[in-house]
Amino acid sequence: MSALPRAHDLGLIGCHICGLVCRDTHVEDAACPRCGGTLHRRKPGSIARTWALLIAAFLLYLPANVLPIMRTVSLGDVDDNTILTGVIELWVKGSPDLAVIVFTASIVVPMMKFLVLGTLLLSVHRGTNWARTQRAKLYRLVEFIGYWSMLDVFVVSLLTALVQFGFFSQVEPLPGVVYFGLTVVLTMLASMSFDPRMIWDCKDEDE
Amino acid sequence: MNPSPSSIEHAPKTMTSTLMICEQCDTVYRRRPLARGDVARCLRCHAVLERHQRIGLNTMFALVLTVMVVFVQANVWPIITLGFNGKQIHTTLWGIIMMMWQEHSQVVAVLAAGTLFFFPLCKMLLLGWLLAYGRLGRRAPGFERWMVILHYIAPWTMSEVFVLGVLVSIVKAHLYFDVTPDAGAFAYAVLALLITVFSGIDLRQLWDKIPEVAP
Numbered sequence: 001m002s003a004l005p006r007a008h009d010l011g012l013i014g015c016h017i018c019g020l021v022c023r024d025t026h027v028e029d030a031a032c033p034r035c036g037g038t039l040h041r042r043k044p045g046s047i048a049r050t051w052a053l054l055i056a057a058f059l060l061y062l063p064a065n066v067l068p069i070m071r072t073v074s075l076g077d078v079d080d081n082t083i084l085t086g087v088i089e090l091w092v093k094g095s096p097d098l099a100v101i102v103f104t105a106s107i108v109v110p111m112m113k114f115l116v117l118g119t120l121l122l123s124v125h126r127g128t129n130w131a132r133t134q135r136a137k138l139y140r141l142v143e144f145i146g147y148w149s150m151l152d153v154f155v156v157s158l159l160t161a162l163v164q165f166g167f168f169s170q171v172e173p174l175p176g177v178v179y180f181g182l183t184v185v186l187t188m189l190a191s192m193s194f195d196p197r198m199i200w201d202c203k204d205e206d207e
Numbered sequence: 208m209n210p211s212p213s214s215i216e217h218a219p220k221t222m223t224s225t226l227m228i229c230e231q232c233d234t235v236y237r238r239r240p241l242a243r244g245d246v247a248r249c250l251r252c253h254a255v256l257e258r259h260q261r262i263g264l265n266t267m268f269a270l271v272l273t274v275m276v277v278f279v280q281a282n283v284w285p286i287i288t289l290g291f292n293g294k295q296i297h298t299t300l301w302g303i304i305m306m307m308w309q310e311h312s313q314v315v316a317v318l319a320a321g322t323l324f325f326f327p328l329c330k331m332l333l334l335g336w337l338l339a340y341g342r343l344g345r346r347a348p349g350f351e352r353w354m355v356i357l358h359y360i361a362p363w364t365m366s367e368v369f370v371l372g373v374l375v376s377i378v379k380a381h382l383y384f385d386v387t388p389d390a391g392a393f394a395y396a397v398l399a400l401l402i403t404v405f406s407g408i409d410l411r412q413l414w415d416k417i418p419e420v421a422p
Binding site for chain 1: 226227228230231232233234235250251252253254286287289291292294296298302303304306307310311312314315318319322323351352354355358362363365368369371372373374375376378379380381382383384386411414
């Protein structure tokens with residue numbers, strides 16, 4: 001046994017909901033004595049579920065970027081914005097710093113989630129020892145920043161509610177924003193269903 | 208022969224206080240008392256295992272009450288006012304949600320209502336309920352069930368993202384209009400601060416801090 005015993009080595013199991021340390025009785029669907037949640041050694045069906053949610057999220061992410069998310073009408077002049085043109089407009093017309101924030105939240109973060117979760121899934125599937133600490137860190141980062149992608153959805157909603165002057169000026173949401181909102185929800189679900197314990201489940205060679 | 212689930216009832220109770228398992232990599236540790244400002248990290252994956260919790264149940268209860276007051280203000284007052292040709296439009300959170308519903312983006316309306324109103328509201332009310340009893344040293348009725356629900360809704364509250372959204376919207380609308388942040392925007396800013404204070408609090412500690420009374 002290594003210096004850092006894992007729950008499985010000691011016949012223990014940690015409740016995923018309340019964190020209670022329980023003795024592993026090898027009973028299917030044993031309930032946590034403290035919170036009543038089902039005890040699992042690993043999240044059930046984690047890899048398949050995460051793949052499914054990630055692929056679904058990616059499929060929605062394409063229309064979210066290609067389709068416009070917002071229409072601005074100003075004196076009969078119609079202008080459709082995609083996520084990217086919105087960022088560019090913000091950059092050109094006054095606040096590059098906010099443009100960077102929006103760019104990070106709506107483009108960098110979702111792309112990073114796809115790349116990181118995809119890499120994690122593939123590496124876990126192959127059972128590799130490669131860069132485990134870094135991979136664990138990346139997972140925590142993705143978990144932590146994931147929901148900030150919702151920023152653009154809220155901005156479109158706020159502007160729609162604010163700018164309502166009929167012909168003179170109006171902002172309308174377009175389908176892209178719906179796809180984008182769903183992408184964010186699906187990527188959040190995907191990162192929640194991934195079980196980071198699997199990163200450490202391969203055989204130790206370096207210890 | 209498998210032991211029945213009921214036989215594990217008593218086994219873990221002695222271990223609860225002494226052992227803990229890293230959420231991220233399943234490494235088992237013996238708990239140690241932490242001094243103020245201490246953070247216990249996992250040696251294997253470097254995840255945070257536990258922080259010293261200096262906010263007691265009473266303070267937490269006071270914080271939740273404060274959050275409730277601010278939350279009401281953030282929802283009642285208009286967030287942004289926009290002026291154009293002498294006309295003024297005030298926006299509240301529910302105004303935004305209704306507008307998105309009417310503009311054929313029902314999905315967005317539901318997302319906003321959930322993440323900005325219902326989930327934060329549930330979280331506050333549940334915490335308030337659990338702590339109102341907890342500070343008297345008792346478990347509130349339905350304690351286990353509420354704690355589990357709290358665990359599931361926690362990741363879906365997004366008020367702090369909305370605050371950033373308000374900032375970006377003000378800057379964007381300012382390009383064309385006369386925009387002023389209203390009381391609601393400031394209430395949201397305060398809310399974001401309080402949420403930051405709360406983010407350091409591990410709610411799972413309530414399981415240990417509010418002991419089960421022997422039946």
